[in-house]
Amino acid sequence: MEFLAGGRAEVRITRADVGKRVSVRRLTGDGEGSPAFTDAVGVLTSWDEGVLSITRRDGTSVRIEESALVAAKVVPPARPRRKVPAAGTRELQEVAARGWPAIEAERLGEWTLRAAGGFTRRANSVLPLGDPGLPLDAALERVEQWYAERGLPAVIVVATGRPDTDEELAAELARRGWDAERYTRVRISALAPLADLPASPPPGSAGVTLSREPGADWLALYNRTGDSGGPTADALKVLTGGPSVWFATVRAADGGTAAIGRLVVDGRWAGFAALEVAEDARRQGLATLVTAALAERALDEGASAAYLQVEADNAGALALYDRLGFTDHHGYHYRRARPGGRR
Numbered sequence: 001m002e003f004l005a006g007g008r009a010e011v012r013i014t015r016a017d018v019g020k021r022v023s024v025r026r027l028t029g030d031g032e033g034s035p036a037f038t039d040a041v042g043v044l045t046s047w048d049e050g051v052l053s054i055t056r057r058d059g060t061s062v063r064i065e066e067s068a069l070v071a072a073k074v075v076p077p078a079r080p081r082r083k084v085p086a087a088g089t090r091e092l093q094e095v096a097a098r099g100w101p102a103i104e105a106e107r108l109g110e111w112t113l114r115a116a117g118g119f120t121r122r123a124n125s126v127l128p129l130g131d132p133g134l135p136l137d138a139a140l141e142r143v144e145q146w147y148a149e150r151g152l153p154a155v156i157v158v159a160t161g162r163p164d165t166d167e168e169l170a171a172e173l174a175r176r177g178w179d180a181e182r183y184t185r186v187r188i189s190a191l192a193p194l195a196d197l198p199a200s201p202p203p204g205s206a207g208v209t210l211s212r213e214p215g216a217d218w219l220a221l222y223n224r225t226g227d228s229g230g231p232t233a234d235a236l237k238v239l240t241g242g243p244s245v246w247f248a249t250v251r252a253a254d255g256g257t258a259a260i261g262r263l264v265v266d267g268r269w270a271g272f273a274a275l276e277v278a279e280d281a282r283r284q285g286l287a288t289l290v291t292a293a294l295a296e297r298a299l300d301e302g303a304s305a306a307y308l309q310v311e312a313d314n315a316g317a318l319a320l321y322d323r324l325g326f327t328d329h330h331g332y333h334y335r336r337a338r339p340g341g342r343r
Contacts, residue, residue, distance in 0.1 A: 011069050012074070013044065013074060018045065019043065019044065019244075020043070021041070021300070022042070022044045022072060022074055022075060023039065023041045024040050024064060025037050025039050025071040026038055026064050027068045040056065041056070043055045043244055043302060045244045047066075050065060050067065051063055052064045052065075055243045056267070085188060088164055089165050089329075092329060092330070093127065093159060094129070095267075095307070096307065097112070098243060099242045099273075100271075101238065102114030102124070102238070103116040103117065104150075108126075108132050110129050110130030110131050110133070111126055111127065112126065113147075114127060115150050116237070117235075118151075119234050119235045120238065121157070121334055122157070124147075124155065140154075144337050153336055153337065155335065155337075156334070157332055158170045158332060158333060159331070160330065161330045173335040174335070178335040178336060179336050180334070180335055181335075182311060182333060183311070183333040184310065184331065184333065185311075185318070185331050186329045186330050187307065187309075187327060187328055188305060188326065188327060189306045189324070189326045190305065190325075191295055191298055193325055194324060194325065195295040195298075195299050197292040199289035199291075199293075200289070208249070208250055208290055209248070209249045210246050210297060211246070212240075212245065212246065212247070213240060214231075214236075214239055217256075217257040218257065221259075222276060239274075243265060243266045244265040244266070246263040246294065248260060248293055250286055250290060252278070252281060258281040258286055259276065259281060259287065260275070260290070261273075261275045261290040261291065261294055262274040262275075263297060263298060265301045267302075269303060269306070270307075271308065272291065273308065275290060288324065307329070
């Protein structure tokens with residue numbers, strides 16, 4: 001990794017470079033028995049109170065004291081791929097979980113019990129990525145107890161539709177009386193074509209504005225935070241959680257909010273969610289406009305693949321994502337414990 005300029009190392013990044021892909025070299029040892037320097041490449045996701053946070057391509061983050069910086073520079077993003085990415089179900093499950101994170105999580109073997117005050121099924125369900133470390137009936141009893149302690153229904157998300165999904169678990173839960181609900185498709189696409197989608201802001205609109213936090217106008221159109229008096233603290237923690245999160249807003253000519261979207265960048269993956277268009281602003285290409293703007297941002301941060309989740313009975317959204325170039329990867333649904341259900 002070359003940092004030298006005119007024969008000397010330089011720190012050539014500032015707080016204004018947050019959101020860009022950077023290479024940094026930092027002092028980590030004394031050079032006697034341990035490496036004196038360590039290099040890192042990733043997206044500069046924050047620079048606050050003398051500490052930099054860099055998210056690597058694999059989704060892991062590293063925190064660096066500003067005083068330890070020896071050299072740093074902005075680097076161009078990796079050349080984007082235009083083919084539909086290859087991915088296993090587990091990789092996508094883990095990426096999606098990081099991109100819509102629960103507030104509280106507890107491990108049960110290779111299962112993760114997640115809770116977020118009831119805000120969305122995704123953040124309040126068990127993610128079963130292997131063996132729970134207990135016989136199934138004992139594991140389910142623990143799951144029901146854990147969620148009852150939090151005043152939440154016991155719910156397990158079950159992936160289906162591929163050889164590496166949870167068909168056997170789904171069948172076992174069905175036999176035990178766990179009800180199926182909310183069938184969903186996980187869809188993927190190459191990222192670069194999304195950034196190239198033809199889109200233009202409607203007359204009188206300033207186009208797409210990107211921010212790190214959802215404003216009141218964004219939240220008003222999203223309208224799923226579960227509290228008529230405003231978003232709950234739990235909802236805001238979930239919405240703003242993730243490795244590198246962006247919120248897109250399109251304002252209408254009258255100053256109202258015409259469209260919104262959410263992006264989370266995690267290594268090679270860009271996750272799209274909360275794509276909403278105001279009822280009186282539909283059929284103007286705003287969903288495409290928001291998608292293209294978020295995709296361009298994700299490319300700038302080094303991502304190359306896109307994913308999203310859409311309920312299987314949402315015909316309008318499915319048709320839109322077909323037009324944008326998304327294809328099905330796998331499906332999932334939730335299994336909820338039935339009160340008094342048999343085991």
